[in-house]
Amino acid sequence: MSPRLPLFEDETVRSWLERLTAYHGPSSVEDLCRQLGINHEGLRHGERDDILRLSDITGESPALIRRNLISTTVKGDLRLGPHVLTAVLRPATDRRVCADCLKEDASCGPPTFYLRERWEWQLATSQKCNRHDRELTRIDPEDEHWREGFVQPKASRKKTIDTAPEDSRFHDWLRQELKQRSKAGWSADMSLPDAVDAAGVIGVTIGLGSNERWQDLDFARKRDALNLGHDLVCRDREALRPALLAQVERNGTSFGRGRNHGSPLGMLWSWMRHRRELAPSDPLTNMFFAILT
Numbered sequence: 001m002s003p004r005l006p007l008f009e010d011e012t013v014r015s016w017l018e019r020l021t022a023y024h025g026p027s028s029v030e031d032l033c034r035q036l037g038i039n040h041e042g043l044r045h046g047e048r049d050d051i052l053r054l055s056d057i058t059g060e061s062p063a064l065i066r067r068n069l070i071s072t073t074v075k076g077d078l079r080l081g082p083h084v085l086t087a088v089l090r091p092a093t094d095r096r097v098c099a100d101c102l103k104e105d106a107s108c109g110p111p112t113f114y115l116r117e118r119w120e121w122q123l124a125t126s127q128k129c130n131r132h133d134r135e136l137t138r139i140d141p142e143d144e145h146w147r148e149g150f151v152q153p154k155a156s157r158k159k160t161i162d163t164a165p166e167d168s169r170f171h172d173w174l175r176q177e178l179k180q181r182s183k184a185g186w187s188a189d190m191s192l193p194d195a196v197d198a199a200g201v202i203g204v205t206i207g208l209g210s211n212e213r214w215q216d217l218d219f220a221r222k223r224d225a226l227n228l229g230h231d232l233v234c235r236d237r238e239a240l241r242p243a244l245l246a247q248v249e250r251n252g253t254s255f256g257r258g259r260n261h262g263s264p265l266g267m268l269w270s271w272m273r274h275r276r277e278l279a280p281s282d283p284l285t286n287m288f289f290a291i292l293t
């Protein structure tokens, strides 16, 4: 599943799933789980198979998922990782966050993708945030969109956009391109994050021939990757095929051998497989598979 939103060391699995849901587009965490073939109920009970499946799909360590998962035992006791901590954990109906920590998260990017709930806030003993000495704020545990309540006010949000004009220009341009192209059936079902993701992954793997995750690149290289990817994907569809085949040739037989993250094509292959699971009718995915299989 790409882009890979990592599960942070200090983050609850619930928070991470909410962020994945926001990024990849399903309407709820339950819906995301359904699409990925994960039993949401099983995950709530810490079922091993569902943790492994989630790990397999996201590329996240199963040990970290297990450790940060707050689950319920058959008897109804609460568990953090393998430890039953009913007396120490807040009930699932009492969810709290530190507004200052979230403000810091928001400086990294869109709130729905970056604001994360720390599991230590779920400890009954935590009244305040250890870092900010600030009283924790209650949020509605049923509301998966609670992050929106912590969005910066409009004035400062505009300022953030102003500081990255090239980034936002690129997005505008890409949106426009895709709008035009989609009339020809190209990328018709892609959301903007998906389209940026597609351009980025293809740009970095085929365009730059790198096995780095494109979202980890610095701004200049990220822009290069996005531009190259955009050229390959949108501007000149015909360019994608020879570029792809040239990469396959360069990499010998490594393409498609499972999830070989050691090579750019392995990265791409893994990304395409997950994309096909999430969007089976996506023309981009189908074209890739037509060329390569």
Ligand SMILES: [Zn+2]
Binding pocket: 098, 099, 100, 101, 102, 129, 130, 131, 132, 133, 134
């Ligand atoms: Zn804090």
